Each structure stands twice: as C-alpha cells, then as structure tokens.
Amino acid sequence: MARVQTKSGGGSRSKVQIPQVPWDQVRAAPVVLVSGPESFLADRAIQAVRSEMREMSSELEVHDVDAAAYTSGELMTIASPSLFAEPRLIRVSGVEKASDAFLEDAKRYVAETAEDTTLVLRHASGQRGKALLDLVRSGTGNGIEVVCAEVKKDADRLAFVQAEFRRLGAQATPGAMRMLLAAYSGGLGELAGACAQLVTNTGSRITEDEVERATEGRVETNGFKVADAATAGKAADALVLLRQALSTGVDPIPILVAINMKVRAMARVYGARGASGQLAKELGMAPWQVERAQRELRGWTEEDLARCVDAGAETEWLLKGGSRDPEYALERYLLRVARRGRDR
Structure with missing residues (x-):
C-alpha cells in the first residue's frame, strides 16, 4: 500500500x-x-x-x-x-x-x-x-x-554497520562496531568497504581485537581512547594519550569529535528512566550506547554536563580557526571533562 x-x-x-x-x-x-x-x-x-x-x-x-x-x-x-x-x-x-x-x-x-x-x-x-x-x-x-537522506546521526551509522554485517553473514560485538565507527568517520562507502574487508580477513565473528588490528594507525581510533580516559576521570592518562596522539601527527578535530560524542551521549541519558532498549528508541541511540553512558554518568551532575557541553562547543570554534594554539585549547577541554566540568 x-x-x-x-x-x-x-x-x-x-x-x-x-x-x-x-x-x-x-x-x-x-x-x-x-x-x-x-x-x-x-x-x-x-x-x-x-x-x-x-x-x-x-x-x-x-x-x-x-x-x-x-x-x-x-x-x-x-x-x-x-x-x-x-x-x-x-x-x-x-x-x-x-x-x-x-x-x-x-x-x-x-x-x-x-x-x-x-x-x-x-x-x-x-x-x-x-x-x-x-x-x-x-x-x-x-x-x-x-x-536516500544523508546519514549523519551516530545511531543511523550504527544501523548501517549492523545491516552491512547482516548482509555479509557476519556478527560484530557492540564494542567492535563502536570502534569501527570511530575509525571510519567518513562516507558510507568507506565504512562498507571496511566491513567487507574485516569479514574477508577475520571471518563471521568480529570482536574489538580484530577491529583494533585492522584500524591500527587510524587517527579517529586514538580519539576514542583519549575520550574514554577523560570521561572516566583519568586526567593524567587522558593527557598522556592526547599528547602521544598529537606528537604522531594526529589532527585535533577527530579527537574533539570523539570527546564531544561521549559528553553529549551522557547529557542525553542524564535523568532518563527506563530500560535501555526503550531509552534507545526514545533518544535515537543504540542500547549499548545508553548503558555505557549510564555507567559513565556516575559522579556527574547536570551542571557538570552543561558546562562540558558549552566548553565543547567553544573548543570546536577554537580548533576551527578561533585560536592560534588549538592543541592547548583541546588540552584545556580534555582536563575540564576529566574533572567533571570544573577548571580545577
């Protein structure tokens, strides 16, 4: 009909x-x-x-x-x-x-x-x-x-990856798909090619280890390692990872994107009640994304999140031409996230 x-x-x-x-x-x-x-x-x-x-x-x-x-x-x-x-x-x-x-x-x-x-x-x-x-x-x-609307949202890109693996007769763990999305943030063609290559090289069961080996050296993967340390409150570890990435020529923008994605996911989940599956539908996220954000919210307040969201927007402007020292701007934002929205 x-x-x-x-x-x-x-x-x-x-x-x-x-x-x-x-x-x-x-x-x-x-x-x-x-x-x-x-x-x-x-x-x-x-x-x-x-x-x-x-x-x-x-x-x-x-x-x-x-x-x-x-x-x-x-x-x-x-x-x-x-x-x-x-x-x-x-x-x-x-x-x-x-x-x-x-x-x-x-x-x-x-x-x-x-x-x-x-x-x-x-x-x-x-x-x-x-x-x-x-x-x-x-x-x-x-x-x-x-x-064929443009695919921009994380949830839509995740759905595309899930569909690709189904089409190829393979299964991937939630963590593996997250790492794959982080490593291939460009067009869908590149993402589809990466899925096909993974299945060809590793078989029908895709884990985080396989994705990490396949994406070794891609700059966006490093960004999520930095973001994970920052949202976990590990300021020293996050700063070391950031400086290692920047010293090898990684562009600051993908790292900022990774941190912002995690902060915004936490902000969306904050205060929400219900099962992860139900919240995922309401918030346009995957259930595993909801569950991870809920775990990472421990120790955060609504005011903390609001400060970090604002700081993320300011840092994006600084990195795109608003500052002569974008690396310092990113370090400052990273530390603010690791300190739950506080400067010190």
Missing part, C-alpha cells in the same frame, strides 16, 4: 501518493525516483534494480542518460519498442541539473510509460526538476520513491 505523506515548504503543500521504500527494499517499477543526497545508498538502490531486472531477463537492455547533457527526443528514442521487445532499464543521472529538454520529455514519458521499461530518475537535491518530481510523486507513471 502506498504511504501518503504531506510535504510542505516555500508556502506550498503537496502529497506523496506513491510508495516510499528504504534503499534496501527497492524493486523494479515503471518509474523509480531515487532522491536525496546520500550517493552511496542511491547507487546501492539503483544497482539493486538492475540486478533484479537482470535476474528476470538476461536480455535486459541498460541505457544511461545524463540529464544535464540531454537533447530533445533522446528518451523517446530509447524507450521506443524494439523488434525483439527486450526489457529496458533507463538510468538517468543528474536530474537536479537537467536540461529543459529532458524535463519536458520526462514529464511526457511519465504520463505514458513504455511497457517492459523501468525509468530510474536520480535527483540528489534542490528545486530544479520539482515539477517532474511532483508529477511522479502524485502517482502518475505508477512509480515508487527511494529516499
């Missing part, structure tokens, strides 16, 4: 009257709109459509169209019936930069789609092509939409 949503923006309101499916549940349809800025998930979705159609017919014809460089009539020519009526997949990239000719032809095509043909429209962001998107979302063309 189609999930109907109302979207608003810029004073206008429109209804989405086609199914909106997750990237890993995409299926072939007359029109598949792949929207949103997360290119890795979009590529995965488009590849899944091709794989499904290829399984259905080895005679599948695949055509790639650049919407920005499109010339009038091209889409109709590709979609016109052939002598042997092979199924077709037409993949259109860059719809957010489409030429006027493409937008006009695409609207005509969606109003009367060709048989045995799937048109995939990739639209990353922006208002260009909105009329075409609204037409597809209205139900014209009997399409579906795959929304």
Whole structure:
C-alpha cells in the first residue's frame, strides 16, 4: 500500500501518493525516483534494480542518460519498442541539473510509460526538476520513491554497520562496531568497504581485537581512547594519550569529535528512566550506547554536563580557526571533562 505523506515548504503543500521504500527494499517499477543526497545508498538502490531486472531477463537492455547533457527526443528514442521487445532499464543521472529538454520529455514519458521499461530518475537535491518530481510523486507513471537522506546521526551509522554485517553473514560485538565507527568517520562507502574487508580477513565473528588490528594507525581510533580516559576521570592518562596522539601527527578535530560524542551521549541519558532498549528508541541511540553512558554518568551532575557541553562547543570554534594554539585549547577541554566540568 502506498504511504501518503504531506510535504510542505516555500508556502506550498503537496502529497506523496506513491510508495516510499528504504534503499534496501527497492524493486523494479515503471518509474523509480531515487532522491536525496546520500550517493552511496542511491547507487546501492539503483544497482539493486538492475540486478533484479537482470535476474528476470538476461536480455535486459541498460541505457544511461545524463540529464544535464540531454537533447530533445533522446528518451523517446530509447524507450521506443524494439523488434525483439527486450526489457529496458533507463538510468538517468543528474536530474537536479537537467536540461529543459529532458524535463519536458520526462514529464511526457511519465504520463505514458513504455511497457517492459523501468525509468530510474536520480535527483540528489534542490528545486530544479520539482515539477517532474511532483508529477511522479502524485502517482502518475505508477512509480515508487527511494529516499536516500544523508546519514549523519551516530545511531543511523550504527544501523548501517549492523545491516552491512547482516548482509555479509557476519556478527560484530557492540564494542567492535563502536570502534569501527570511530575509525571510519567518513562516507558510507568507506565504512562498507571496511566491513567487507574485516569479514574477508577475520571471518563471521568480529570482536574489538580484530577491529583494533585492522584500524591500527587510524587517527579517529586514538580519539576514542583519549575520550574514554577523560570521561572516566583519568586526567593524567587522558593527557598522556592526547599528547602521544598529537606528537604522531594526529589532527585535533577527530579527537574533539570523539570527546564531544561521549559528553553529549551522557547529557542525553542524564535523568532518563527506563530500560535501555526503550531509552534507545526514545533518544535515537543504540542500547549499548545508553548503558555505557549510564555507567559513565556516575559522579556527574547536570551542571557538570552543561558546562562540558558549552566548553565543547567553544573548543570546536577554537580548533576551527578561533585560536592560534588549538592543541592547548583541546588540552584545556580534555582536563575540564576529566574533572567533571570544573577548571580545577
């Protein structure tokens, strides 16, 4: 059943009257709109459509169209019936930069789609092509939409890693996944590659030891070791770890990010009541993240946490150009966290 949503923006309101499916549940349809800025998930979705159609017919014809460089009539020519009526997949990239000719032809095509043909429209962001998107979302063309929103939250990245290991037939401990996220804080493609490499090298059971060996030397892993010592109140240990990391050329920013993540997790959990599973859903965290933050909160007050959250924001500004000595700013913040929000 189609999930109907109302979207608003810029004073206008429109209804989405086609199914909106997750990237890993995409299926072939007359029109598949792949929207949103997360290119890795979009590529995965488009590849899944091709794989499904290829399984259905080895005679599948695949055509790639650049919407920005499109010339009038091209889409109709590709979609016109052939002598042997092979199924077709037409993949259109860059719809957010489409030429006027493409937008006009695409609207005509969606109003009367060709048989045995799937048109995939990739639209990353922006208002260009909105009329075409609204037409597809209205139900014209009997399409579906795959929304590939940018993955930013820790909980969403964790869910992605969990899904990757399931897809690869492997299991990883919570600590191993946490270390992996810390070590690969870039794009999802890099993270997916790391998951696949771990499974290839170590098998279907992934522990913290395997991740530590695989990520040895990555700067973000060091950041979490520093953060663990700081939130545990081990000021001297945290300072030694920080100086060791900085002396080997580690950038201060990933270390700051690691400390801030832990402090903010503690602030979110502070005062919350209930089982870790229930709190995880309410707070957008994993159960193990909730449990760890609860353990680390011992000895902290709400005022302590508030001071550290403010100090973390100030330190971020200092590290991004507000100070001539970012390493000193990070040391000062580290000690404040280790001393439960107090300067001394």
